[in-house]
Amino acid sequence: QKEVEQNSGPLSVPEGAIASLNCTYSDRGSQSFFWYRQYSGKSPELIMFIYSNGDKEDGRFTAQLNKASQYVSLLIRDSQPSDSATYLCAVNPELTGGGNKLTFGTGTQLKVEL
Amino acid sequence: DAEITQSPRHKITETGRQVTLACHQTWNHNNMFWYRQDLGHGLRLIHYSYGVHDTNKGEVSDGYSVSRSNTEDLPLTLESAASSQTSVYFCASSEYPSGENEQFFGPGTRLTVL
Numbered sequence: 001q002k003e004v005e006q007n008s009g010p011l012s013v014p015e016g017a018i019a020s021l022n023c024t025y026s027d028r029g030s031q032s033f034f035w036y037r038q039y040s041g042k043s044p045e046l047i048m049f050i051y052s053n054g055d056k057e058d059g060r061f062t063a064q065l066n067k068a069s070q071y072v073s074l075l076i077r078d079s080q081p082s083d084s085a086t087y088l089c090a091v092n093p094e095l096t097g098g099g100n101k102l103t104f105g106t107g108t109q110l111k112v113e114l
Numbered sequence: 115d116a117e118i119t120q121s122p123r124h125k126i127t128e129t130g131r132q133v134t135l136a137c138h139q140t141w142n143h144n145n146m147f148w149y150r151q152d153l154g155h156g157l158r159l160i161h162y163s164y165g166v167h168d169t170n171k172g173e174v175s176d177g178y179s180v181s182r183s184n185t186e187d188l189p190l191t192l193e194s195a196a197s198s199q200t201s202v203y204f205c206a207s208s209e210y211p212s213g214e215n216e217q218f219f220g221p222g223t224r225l226t227v228l
Contacts, residue, residue: 043204104149
Protein backbone atom coordinates (compact mmCIF):
# COMPACT_ATOMS: atom_id res chain seq x y z
CA GLN A 1 0.00 0.00 0.00
CA LYS A 2 1.54 3.26 -1.14
CA GLU A 3 1.10 5.88 1.55
CA VAL A 4 1.41 9.60 1.93
CA GLU A 5 1.54 10.87 5.48
CA GLN A 6 0.75 14.33 6.79
CA ASN A 7 0.16 15.74 10.25
CA SER A 8 -3.53 16.63 10.38
CA GLY A 9 -2.93 19.72 12.52
CA PRO A 10 -4.29 22.25 13.04
CA LEU A 11 -1.05 24.14 12.56
CA SER A 12 -1.48 27.64 13.93
CA VAL A 13 0.87 30.46 12.94
CA PRO A 14 0.65 34.21 13.47
CA GLU A 15 0.09 36.49 10.52
CA GLY A 16 3.38 37.32 8.79
CA ALA A 17 5.16 34.19 10.04
CA ILE A 18 6.47 31.27 8.00
CA ALA A 19 4.23 28.21 7.90
CA SER A 20 5.98 24.88 7.34
CA LEU A 21 3.94 21.93 6.13
CA ASN A 22 5.45 18.48 5.87
CA CYS A 23 4.73 15.27 3.99
CA THR A 24 6.40 11.86 3.84
CA TYR A 25 5.75 9.13 1.30
CA SER A 26 6.41 5.42 1.26
CA ASP A 27 6.90 4.67 -2.46
CA ARG A 28 10.61 5.26 -3.11
CA GLY A 29 9.93 5.22 -6.85
CA SER A 30 7.66 8.27 -6.70
CA GLN A 31 8.68 10.88 -9.23
CA SER A 32 6.56 14.00 -8.86
CA PHE A 33 4.92 15.72 -5.95
CA PHE A 34 2.11 18.18 -5.60
CA TRP A 35 0.71 20.56 -3.05
CA TYR A 36 -2.99 21.37 -3.24
CA ARG A 37 -4.88 23.90 -1.15
CA GLN A 38 -8.46 23.21 -0.16
CA TYR A 39 -10.69 25.77 1.48
CA SER A 40 -13.54 24.45 3.60
CA GLY A 41 -16.38 23.27 1.39
CA LYS A 42 -14.41 23.83 -1.80
CA SER A 43 -12.46 21.67 -4.21
CA PRO A 44 -8.66 21.25 -4.15
CA GLU A 45 -6.59 23.66 -6.23
CA LEU A 46 -2.95 23.18 -7.19
CA ILE A 47 -0.38 25.43 -5.54
CA MET A 48 2.87 23.86 -6.67
CA PHE A 49 4.48 20.76 -8.06
CA ILE A 50 8.08 19.61 -7.78
CA TYR A 51 10.03 16.68 -9.17
CA SER A 52 13.69 17.53 -8.62
CA ASN A 53 15.54 17.41 -5.32
CA GLY A 54 15.96 20.81 -3.77
CA ASP A 55 13.79 23.89 -3.58
CA LYS A 56 11.27 25.39 -5.94
CA GLU A 57 9.95 28.87 -5.27
CA ASP A 58 6.80 30.56 -6.52
CA GLY A 59 5.95 33.84 -4.87
CA ARG A 60 5.42 33.28 -1.15
CA PHE A 61 5.47 29.51 -1.59
CA THR A 62 8.51 27.23 -1.59
CA ALA A 63 8.35 23.49 -2.13
CA GLN A 64 11.26 21.40 -0.89
CA LEU A 65 11.97 17.83 -1.97
CA ASN A 66 14.38 15.28 -0.52
CA LYS A 67 13.93 11.97 -2.31
CA ALA A 68 16.58 10.18 -0.23
CA SER A 69 14.56 10.93 2.89
CA GLN A 70 11.22 10.54 1.06
CA TYR A 71 10.17 13.93 2.34
CA VAL A 72 8.49 16.91 0.71
CA SER A 73 7.57 20.17 2.39
CA LEU A 74 5.78 23.42 1.65
CA LEU A 75 6.86 26.72 3.16
CA ILE A 76 4.53 29.69 3.13
CA ARG A 77 6.27 32.98 3.85
CA ASP A 78 4.48 36.04 5.21
CA SER A 79 1.43 33.94 6.04
CA GLN A 80 -1.91 35.68 5.59
CA PRO A 81 -5.34 34.86 7.04
CA SER A 82 -6.39 33.95 3.48
CA ASP A 83 -3.85 31.10 3.62
CA SER A 84 -5.99 29.39 6.25
CA ALA A 85 -7.02 26.15 4.56
CA THR A 86 -6.21 22.46 4.40
CA TYR A 87 -3.08 21.62 2.42
CA LEU A 88 -3.00 18.29 0.63
CA CYS A 89 0.20 16.57 -0.40
CA ALA A 90 -0.08 14.28 -3.43
CA VAL A 91 2.39 11.89 -5.02
CA ASN A 92 2.58 10.67 -8.61
CA PRO A 93 4.69 7.62 -9.46
CA GLU A 94 5.37 8.88 -13.00
CA LEU A 95 7.53 11.88 -13.91
CA THR A 96 5.65 12.91 -17.04
CA GLY A 97 2.41 12.17 -18.75
CA GLY A 98 -0.09 13.61 -16.34
CA GLY A 99 -2.23 10.57 -16.65
CA ASN A 100 -1.13 8.57 -13.70
CA LYS A 101 -2.91 8.27 -10.45
CA LEU A 102 -2.22 10.59 -7.55
CA THR A 103 -2.07 9.31 -4.00
CA PHE A 104 -3.15 12.00 -1.55
CA GLY A 105 -2.33 12.54 2.08
CA THR A 106 -5.13 13.36 4.49
CA GLY A 107 -4.08 17.01 4.61
CA THR A 108 -2.81 19.49 7.18
CA GLN A 109 -5.13 22.21 8.41
CA LEU A 110 -3.41 25.57 8.60
CA LYS A 111 -4.76 28.45 10.65
CA VAL A 112 -3.20 31.88 10.29
CA GLU A 113 -4.10 34.02 13.26
CA LEU A 114 -4.32 37.80 13.33
CA ASP B 115 -13.56 29.48 -20.38
CA ALA B 116 -12.85 25.79 -20.11
CA GLU B 117 -14.11 24.19 -16.94
CA ILE B 118 -15.15 21.03 -15.16
CA THR B 119 -18.65 20.77 -13.75
CA GLN B 120 -20.43 18.25 -11.56
CA SER B 121 -24.11 17.65 -11.04
CA PRO B 122 -26.01 17.50 -8.86
CA ARG B 123 -24.13 19.51 -6.23
CA HIS B 124 -26.16 17.92 -3.45
CA LYS B 125 -28.07 14.65 -3.46
CA ILE B 126 -30.02 12.76 -0.84
CA THR B 127 -31.03 9.22 -1.66
CA GLU B 128 -32.16 6.05 0.03
CA THR B 129 -30.30 2.82 0.62
CA GLY B 130 -30.55 0.47 -2.33
CA ARG B 131 -31.29 3.08 -4.98
CA GLN B 132 -29.14 3.54 -8.07
CA VAL B 133 -27.52 6.96 -8.25
CA THR B 134 -25.54 8.58 -11.06
CA LEU B 135 -23.27 11.56 -10.54
CA ALA B 136 -22.34 13.54 -13.61
CA CYS B 137 -18.95 15.02 -14.49
CA HIS B 138 -18.38 17.15 -17.58
CA GLN B 139 -15.16 18.88 -18.66
CA THR B 140 -14.58 21.22 -21.58
CA TRP B 141 -10.76 21.11 -21.61
CA ASN B 142 -10.70 18.13 -23.96
CA HIS B 143 -8.57 16.27 -21.40
CA ASN B 144 -8.02 12.58 -21.98
CA ASN B 145 -7.68 11.72 -18.30
CA MET B 146 -10.59 11.84 -15.87
CA PHE B 147 -10.79 10.69 -12.27
CA TRP B 148 -13.37 10.19 -9.54
CA TYR B 149 -12.46 10.60 -5.87
CA ARG B 150 -14.35 10.47 -2.64
CA GLN B 151 -13.35 12.55 0.34
CA ASP B 152 -14.13 11.54 3.88
CA LEU B 153 -12.94 12.96 7.18
CA GLY B 154 -9.80 11.16 8.25
CA HIS B 155 -9.26 9.48 4.88
CA GLY B 156 -8.48 12.32 2.53
CA LEU B 157 -9.09 11.89 -1.17
CA ARG B 158 -9.38 8.30 -2.33
CA LEU B 159 -9.48 7.26 -5.96
CA ILE B 160 -12.61 5.39 -7.06
CA HIS B 161 -12.25 5.00 -10.83
CA TYR B 162 -10.29 6.66 -13.59
CA SER B 163 -10.14 6.81 -17.37
CA TYR B 164 -7.35 7.59 -19.79
CA GLY B 165 -9.60 7.99 -22.81
CA VAL B 166 -12.83 7.04 -24.54
CA HIS B 167 -13.91 3.49 -23.69
CA ASP B 168 -11.07 3.15 -21.16
CA THR B 169 -11.94 2.68 -17.47
CA ASN B 170 -9.88 1.48 -14.53
CA LYS B 171 -10.54 0.65 -10.90
CA GLY B 172 -9.04 2.73 -8.18
CA GLU B 173 -8.44 2.14 -4.50
CA VAL B 174 -12.12 2.06 -3.44
CA SER B 175 -14.06 0.90 -6.49
CA ASP B 176 -16.44 -1.63 -4.91
CA GLY B 177 -20.06 -0.57 -5.43
CA TYR B 178 -19.20 2.00 -8.11
CA SER B 179 -18.98 1.92 -11.89
CA VAL B 180 -18.07 4.35 -14.65
CA SER B 181 -18.29 4.46 -18.42
CA ARG B 182 -16.55 6.76 -20.89
CA SER B 183 -18.43 7.18 -24.17
CA ASN B 184 -16.90 10.55 -25.10
CA THR B 185 -14.00 12.76 -24.05
CA GLU B 186 -16.05 15.26 -22.05
CA ASP B 187 -18.02 13.06 -19.65
CA LEU B 188 -17.32 10.44 -17.00
CA PRO B 189 -20.49 9.62 -15.04
CA LEU B 190 -20.14 7.73 -11.77
CA THR B 191 -22.87 5.22 -10.89
CA LEU B 192 -23.59 3.78 -7.49
CA GLU B 193 -25.36 0.54 -8.36
CA SER B 194 -27.11 0.12 -5.00
CA ALA B 195 -26.40 3.00 -2.67
CA ALA B 196 -25.22 2.18 0.84
CA SER B 197 -24.87 4.44 3.89
CA SER B 198 -21.11 3.88 3.73
CA GLN B 199 -21.16 5.76 0.42
CA THR B 200 -22.25 8.98 2.07
CA SER B 201 -19.39 11.28 1.13
CA VAL B 202 -18.24 14.22 -0.95
CA TYR B 203 -17.36 13.16 -4.48
CA PHE B 204 -14.89 15.03 -6.66
CA CYS B 205 -14.27 14.61 -10.33
CA ALA B 206 -10.94 15.69 -11.81
CA SER B 207 -9.29 15.80 -15.21
CA SER B 208 -5.77 16.20 -16.54
CA GLU B 209 -4.03 16.57 -19.86
CA TYR B 210 -1.98 13.78 -21.44
CA PRO B 211 0.76 13.45 -22.58
CA SER B 212 1.66 17.11 -22.22
CA GLY B 213 0.95 19.27 -19.23
CA GLU B 214 2.43 19.51 -15.79
CA ASN B 215 0.56 16.57 -14.31
CA GLU B 216 -1.95 18.97 -12.77
CA GLN B 217 -5.36 17.55 -12.04
CA PHE B 218 -8.19 20.08 -12.19
CA PHE B 219 -11.02 19.39 -9.79
CA GLY B 220 -14.73 19.96 -10.15
CA PRO B 221 -16.76 21.66 -7.39
CA GLY B 222 -17.83 18.38 -5.81
CA THR B 223 -21.09 16.56 -5.11
CA ARG B 224 -22.22 15.99 -1.55
CA LEU B 225 -24.11 12.68 -1.43
CA THR B 226 -26.12 11.53 1.55
CA VAL B 227 -27.48 7.97 1.64
CA LEU B 228 -30.21 7.47 4.23
